[in-house]
Amino acid sequence: MTVKGREKGGAVPQGVVGRLPIYFRYLSELEHQGIERISSAQLGKALDFTAAQIRSDLSYFGSFGQQGYGYNVQDLLKQVRLILGLNKNYSMILIGAGNLGKAIACYSGFKMQGFEINAIFDIDPHLVGNFLEGTTIQHVDKLEDYLKENHVDVAILATPKNASQSMADLLGKSDVESIWNFSPAHLTVPDNVIVENIHLTDSLYGLVFRLNENREIRKQG
Amino acid sequence: MTVKGREKGGAVPQGVVGRLPIYFRYLSELEHQGIERISSAQLGKALDFTAAQIRSDLSYFGSFGQQGYGYNVQDLLKQVRLILGLNKNYSMILIGAGNLGKAIACYSGFKMQGFEINAIFDIDPHLVGNFLEGTTIQHVDKLEDYLKENHVDVAILATPKNASQSMADLLGKSDVESIWNFSPAHLTVPDNVIVENIHLTDSLYGLVFRLNENREIRKQG
Numbered sequence: 001m002t003v004k005g006r007e008k009g010g011a012v013p014q015g016v017v018g019r020l021p022i023y024f025r026y027l028s029e030l031e032h033q034g035i036e037r038i039s040s041a042q043l044g045k046a047l048d049f050t051a052a053q054i055r056s057d058l059s060y061f062g063s064f065g066q067q068g069y070g071y072n073v074q075d076l077l078k079q080v081r082l083i084l085g086l087n088k089n090y091s092m093i094l095i096g097a098g099n100l101g102k103a104i105a106c107y108s109g110f111k112m113q114g115f116e117i118n119a120i121f122d123i124d125p126h127l128v129g130n131f132l133e134g135t136t137i138q139h140v141d142k143l144e145d146y147l148k149e150n151h152v153d154v155a156i157l158a159t160p161k162n163a164s165q166s167m168a169d170l171l172g173k174s175d176v177e178s179i180w181n182f183s184p185a186h187l188t189v190p191d192n193v194i195v196e197n198i199h200l201t202d203s204l205y206g207l208v209f210r211l212n213e214n215r216e217i218r219k220q221g
Numbered sequence: 222m223t224v225k226g227r228e229k230g231g232a233v234p235q236g237v238v239g240r241l242p243i244y245f246r247y248l249s250e251l252e253h254q255g256i257e258r259i260s261s262a263q264l265g266k267a268l269d270f271t272a273a274q275i276r277s278d279l280s281y282f283g284s285f286g287q288q289g290y291g292y293n294v295q296d297l298l299k300q301v302r303l304i305l306g307l308n309k310n311y312s313m314i315l316i317g318a319g320n321l322g323k324a325i326a327c328y329s330g331f332k333m334q335g336f337e338i339n340a341i342f343d344i345d346p347h348l349v350g351n352f353l354e355g356t357t358i359q360h361v362d363k364l365e366d367y368l369k370e371n372h373v374d375v376a377i378l379a380t381p382k383n384a385s386q387s388m389a390d391l392l393g394k395s396d397v398e399s400i401w402n403f404s405p406a407h408l409t410v411p412d413n414v415i416v417e418n419i420h421l422t423d424s425l426y427g428l429v430f431r432l433n434e435n436r437e438i439r440k441q442g
Contacts, residue, residue: 011434011438012430012434017427017430017431018423018427020426020427020430021420021422021423021424021426021427022407022420022423024426025405025407025420025422025423026407046407047407083430084426084429084430085429085430085432085433086426086429088433090429099323099324099327099328100324100328102320102324103320103321103323103324104421106320107320107321107421109405109421109422110421110422110425113422113426115425153429153432154425154428154429154432177432177435177436178428178429178431178432180424180425180428184246184330186243186246186247186267186268192435194428194431194432194435196424196425196427196428196431198419198421198424199242199243199246200325200328200330200331200419201242201246201330201331201334202239202242202243202246203242203401203417203419204331204336204375204401204417205241205242205245205305205307205334206238206239206241206242206417207375207399207401207415207417208305208306208307208311208374208375208399209233209238209241209304209305209306210238210399210415210417211306211374211375211398211399211415212306212309213232213233214398214413214415215398217232
């Protein structure tokens, strides 16, 4: 694989990173449907991007597709899978086994792609000892030792807001390289730790902003 | 409130919309801590944005803060709340009462801000008739009639992937103006319907892309 962005030593822009999984998901669907070939214009139309945007995004990683032919779906999917690193396995832990944590643990979407939750932690004595998706919930007191003895690629944080920073501090002192944060807090972590946030309320607030904006525009129109 | 972006009739850029809830969340914390005043530089430092970015974002909506003084936290919070439309109440329905739907229904983060789930639908006969957060789960067959008789601001879609487009079609034929989509599908909806997606796998894939990128950079460094 040619990895232009990385060869240049520069980080790939966040916008591009955000669109890669969308391409991956859609190409997976096309492959599933047995579609062999797609143009950047068709891809763009289906995903509400411009064809130029798609070509520009992919150009960060090399040269794909052929003028006049478009992309071979299977080849491009394979390339995007490699670019995202979905050809590897990732070890995850889950901190917080409440409703949201449980939903994440049960979510089948990423299990197929080499992601595995190897340990689950909670502070609630009613949850500790229970099984969740085949994994015993351990007391969060065991987390520090676990981190010393086990390699963790991604720590999933689904704790209440008031617990999340202290958990992030603990993770920051370990070798954990990334946190997938579902708690509604802005985490402060060492520079080498990547944080990807899923802030449910932020997403909802963005939605109602758009809702109100649309209503205003209609009123004016 | 001066609403420059809307007065101009133009939609506010997605990047700005994405940052407004972050400002709102952080200003709420500051107010909670009793902090009265903050500069754009301090805001920027806390949230990993530049001061210029913050001033530029806010300038879409009017003129806030004073040179040399910064922002009055309470005033700015009030303004951002108005800009986001969080001074109003929103009627929501939830479609899909599985693990993820349940976690959303139980998520307390948005209840305080005027969002209420007024009806819940599922297709599973084992779930229909059960209570979830004080609301009876109805069979999805009742959804069409419900939409005729009730005003819905936001429909939350937490169905499996193969059911989401047919639900979106049904919603698209009703007066529902927005869909908060948790299903891992790209929805096709009429132009007047806003869709805000929370694609869990996309977020995770973006995270591991960054993880691998960091590893590459460290290897090269």
